[in-house]
Structures are given as structure tokens and as C-alpha cells.
Amino acid sequence: MSAKKANLSGELKKYFGFSTFKGQQEQIIENLLSGKDVFVLMPTGGGKSLCYQLPALISEGTAIVVSPLIALMKNQVDAVNGLSSDDGVAHVLNSSLNKTQTKQVFDDIKGGKTKLLYVAPESLIKDDYLEFLKDVKISFVAIDEAHCISEWGHDFRPEYRNLKSIIDKIADVPVIALTATATPKVQDDIQKTLGMSDALVFKESFNRPNLYYEVRPKVNVDKEIVKFINQHKGKSGIIYCLSRRKVEEFAQLLQVNGINALPYHAGLDQKVRVANQDKFLMEEVDVIVATIAFGMGIDKPDVRFVIHYDFPKSLESYYQETGRAGRDGGEGHCLAFYDPKDIEKLEKFLAQKPVSEREIGLQLLNEVVGYAETSMSRRQYILYYFGENFDPVKGDGAEMCDNSSNPPKLKDAKADLKKVLEL
Ligand code: ADP
Ligand code: MG
Numbered sequence: 001m002s003a004k005k006a007n008l009s010g011e012l013k014k015y016f017g018f019s020t021f022k023g024q025q026e027q028i029i030e031n032l033l034s035g036k037d038v039f040v041l042m043p044t045g046g047g048k049s050l051c052y053q054l055p056a057l058i059s060e061g062t063a064i065v066v067s068p069l070i071a072l073m074k075n076q077v078d079a080v081n082g083l084s085s086d087d088g089v090a091h092v093l094n095s096s097l098n099k100t101q102t103k104q105v106f107d108d109i110k111g112g113k114t115k116l117l118y119v120a121p122e123s124l125i126k127d128d129y130l131e132f133l134k135d136v137k138i139s140f141v142a143i144d145e146a147h148c149i150s151e152w153g154h155d156f157r158p159e160y161r162n163l164k165s166i167i168d169k170i171a172d173v174p175v176i177a178l179t180a181t182a183t184p185k186v187q188d189d190i191q192k193t194l195g196m197s198d199a200l201v202f203k204e205s206f207n208r209p210n211l212y213y214e215v216r217p218k219v220n221v222d223k224e225i226v227k228f229i230n231q232h233k234g235k236s237g238i239i240y241c242l243s244r245r246k247v248e249e250f251a252q253l254l255q256v257n258g259i260n261a262l263p264y265h266a267g268l269d270q271k272v273r274v275a276n277q278d279k280f281l282m283e284e285v286d287v288i289v290a291t292i293a294f295g296m297g298i299d300k301p302d303v304r305f306v307i308h309y310d311f312p313k314s315l316e317s318y319y320q321e322t323g324r325a326g327r328d329g330g331e332g333h334c335l336a337f338y339d340p341k342d343i344e345k346l347e348k349f350l351a352q353k354p355v356s357e358r359e360i361g362l363q364l365l366n367e368v369v370g371y372a373e374t375s376m377s378r379r380q381y382i383l384y385y386f387g388e389n390f391d392p393v394k395g396d397g398a399e400m401c402d403n404s405s406n407p408p409k410l411k412d413a414k415a416d417l418k419k420v421l422e423l
Contacts, residue, residue: 015083038176038201039177039190041201041203043207051178057080057089059140062116072298074092077090077118088105091118130169139173141171146160164194182387182388211333214334218342225239241310251263263289276288304326306322306335307337310342311337313361319382346361377390379392
């Protein structure tokens with residue numbers, strides 16, 4: 001073992017208290033520290049944050065971490081600051097800071113205190129930030145949730161598209177891009193857009209063997225969900241609905257039925273939203289009813305179920321949203337309610353969009369319908385979509401879906417899937 005390796009384990013223990021690296025974390029960190037661009041594809045809960053947090057903590061200068069959501073950044077900054085006794089090891093830079101606060105951040109960076117600076121891409125383009133960052137020592141740039149760059153991803157953010165040229169203006173440093181997305185199309189798009197075609201790629205399996213996948217027809221859905229929750233009393237769960245209105249209505253319905261539930265969507269007052277999220281994290285509330293605005297990067301290890309009241313718009317999103325269940329490796333039940341009429345509605349909605357967006361949207365819908373209607377192993381279906389082969393009989397978690405534990409009449413599902421994916 002090289003001295004450096006031994007040293008990395010020591011730093012891991014010192015800062016995070018962990019004795020071993022997870023998956024390929026160590027190789028990823030070594031390569032980044034040696035100056036290479038790296039691209040990390042690892043499922044949710046795989047431990048991506050540590051791949052940039054640890055090297056940032058032990059490098060000279062400040063690492064810029066690009067992240068799409070304020071809530072997400074806040075979460076991480078608190079976590080990182082909790083790792084060290086010094087204040088200001090991690091900061092967020094955005095327009096919500098007043099002059100004094102901004103100056104504090106700048107001073108901490110100049111003084112060499114700040115190892116991680118979290119910014120949203122739309123902040124990064126601000127001239128005064130850019131000018132400042134050009135003149136300080138940057139260790140590397142991390143782009144978290146890198147799938148936001150791609151229109152094929154489940155969370156496209158136009159501000160992500162210009163990152164490459166902005167980073168080039170700030171510093172010539174290694175870049176680490178990370179995502180829990182693995183469709184070959186999105187991967188390709190990310191690498192091209194970031195100019196990372198030569199990056200070292202680290203891809204881990206996206207199989208989540210402890211998650212149980214189930215699809216039910218959307219009939220008596222309210223009753224079914226209430227019953228389900230009552231069978232999982234006291235457990236944490238997330239229920240996803242498509243519209244804000246539905247979120248509010250359904251959270252109320254659950255409350256009326258004696259279930260400890262709260263709503264979460266982007267239309268709620270910021271304070272209420274944060275309070276509801278915190279209550280969920282602190283286990284003052286069992287169930288959160290939410291739009292897809294909820295959950296990205298939220299690290300609650302013991303979410304026991306993720307229910308889709310409405311079917312997701314893509315298999316990608318479905319994988320991401322269900323990925324929030326069972327992060328501690330324990331039980332995670334992923335239940336989705338499917339009604340072809342919902343899909344028709346989504347198609348109608350897409351019909352009003354510009355052509356390119358419509359075409360992408362329709363293909364993604366096709367794929368997710370394929371998932372809903374398949375009679376093959378759902379795990380196999382999802383992993384095939386991510387470019388992975390899965391043995392539906394012997395694979396890890398093979399028995400963990402409705403079709404496998406209670407197989408419907410066989411039809412040629414594989415051929416169906418191929419048809420859908422090759423559209
Ligand atoms: P991701 O961003 O890939 O979804 P996170 O970075 O949020 O995952 O990490 C998921 C969980 O794994 C966190 O609770 C984190 O503390 C834990 N974790 C990360 N690395 C290790 C490790 N080497 N040993 C033990 N736990 C780890
Ligand atoms: Mg993450």
C-alpha cells in the first residue's frame with residue numbers, strides 16, 4: 001500500500017469517522033488529487049459527496065461545488081461544517097447573502113479557511129463573484145447532480161449548460177462531475193457538454209437489491225394508500241403527486257385519516273417548506289406528500305416507502321425518486337399507481353411544447369409505460385434501461401418485485417422492452 005493510500009484512509013477516519021471507503025471512492029479521490037478529470041456514476045446513497053468533500057478538505061485552496069438547489073447546499077454545508085471544529089470550512093455563495101455575509105465568505109476564502117464553496121450555476125455567472133474567484137486559489141471544481149446538464153435527464157436546468165465556459169474563465173483545474181443518472185444518452189451528453197470526453201469514468205452498479213418494486217392499477221388509490229400506510233405505522237415514507245393541488249388535497253386526506261402527514265411543494269412559503277422538510281427529517285412527521293420538488297439530495301437513511309400516487313414522467317425520475325427509500329440498506333417499498341389515462345393527460349400536456357421537448361418527453365413516457373406494463377422483472381427492466389444486465393433469477397434482489405414474487409402470465413416481455421427502447 002502506498003503512503004498516499006494509507007494517508008487517505010487516515011484522513012477518511014479523521015474527518016468522517018469511517019474506517020473504509022465505499023465502492024470506488026478511494027480510486028476516484030486518488031485520481032482527482034493527481035489532477036485528472038473524473039466522471040462518477042453512482043446510485044443515490046452511493047457516497048458521491050465524499051468523493052469531493054474529502055479531497056477538498058485535504059487540498060490547498062478552495063473547491064467550487066456546483067449544486068442545483070439551495071436546500072441541498074445548505075444541507076451539505078451544515079454537514080461539512082459539523083465535521084470540523086473550525087468555522088467557515090464550507091460556505092454557500094448566493095444572492096441571498098447580504099454584504100457583510102458575502103464579505104465574510106470572501107475573507108474566509110482568502111484566508112485559506114474555506115475548503116468547499118457551494119454555488120448554484122446561476123450565481124457563478126455573476127460578475128463580482130467571477131472576478132473574485134479568478135483571483136483566489138481553486139483546488140478543483142465539482143459538479144454535483146451533473147445530469148441537470150442534459151435535456152434527457154430527469155431534471156434539466158438550462159443554467160447548467162454554460163458551466164464549461166464559466167469554469168474555464170475561473171481556473172484551469174481538474175473537474176469532477178457526479179450523478180446518480182446512468183442512461184447512456186445522459187452520460188454522453190454530460191461528457192460532451194463539459195468537455196470531459198477524456199475523463200476517467202467510474203460507474204457502479206445501479207442495482208438497489210433492498211428495494212421492492214411494485215405497480216398497481218390506479219383504482220381506489222386513496223383507500224389503497226391509507227391502508228398501505230396503516231400497515232407501515234410509524235415508518236417514514238414519501239408520496240409523490242404530480243400537482244401542487246393534489247399534494248395539498250392528499251396530505252389533508254391523510255391527516256383526516258389520522259396519519260401524521262405534511263405537504264411539500266415549491267408553491268408553499270419557503271418557511272413552511274423548510275419546516276415541513278425538517279419535521280420529516282427529525283421524525284416529527286411520518287409521511288411527506290410532495291411534488292418532485294422534494295427529495296433531491298435529502299439524506300434520510302430510513303425512508304421505508306416511496307409511493308407514486310401519479311406515475312412519473314420517466315423511468316429515470318422514477319429510479320431517482322424511489323432511490324430515496326432504504327438508503328440504510330433496510331426495507332424500501334416502491335409502489336406506483338398506474339392509470340393509462342394519466343399518461344394520456346401527460347401526452348396532451350406535451351403536445352403544447354416545442355417540438356424537441358415534446359419528442360424527448362414522449363419517448364421518456366413510452367419507456368415508463370413499458371415499465372408499468374411489463375411482466376418481466378422490474379429490476380431487470382430498470383437496469384437494462386441503464387445499460388446493465390441483470391439475471392432475473394439469480395441476481396441480487398431478483399425476488400424483490402411484484403412480477404417476480406407473484407409472476408403474471410408470461411408474455412414476451414423482453415421483445416416488448418426492446419421495441420420500446422429502440423423506438
Ligand atoms: P449520494 O450523493 O451518492 O447519494 P451521499 O454522499 O449522500 O450519497 O452519501 C450517502 C450516505 O453514505 C451518507 O450517509 C454518507 O455519510 C454515507 N457514506 C459515504 N461514504 C461512506 C463510507 N466510506 N463509509 C460509510 N458511510 C459512507
Ligand atoms: Mg449526492
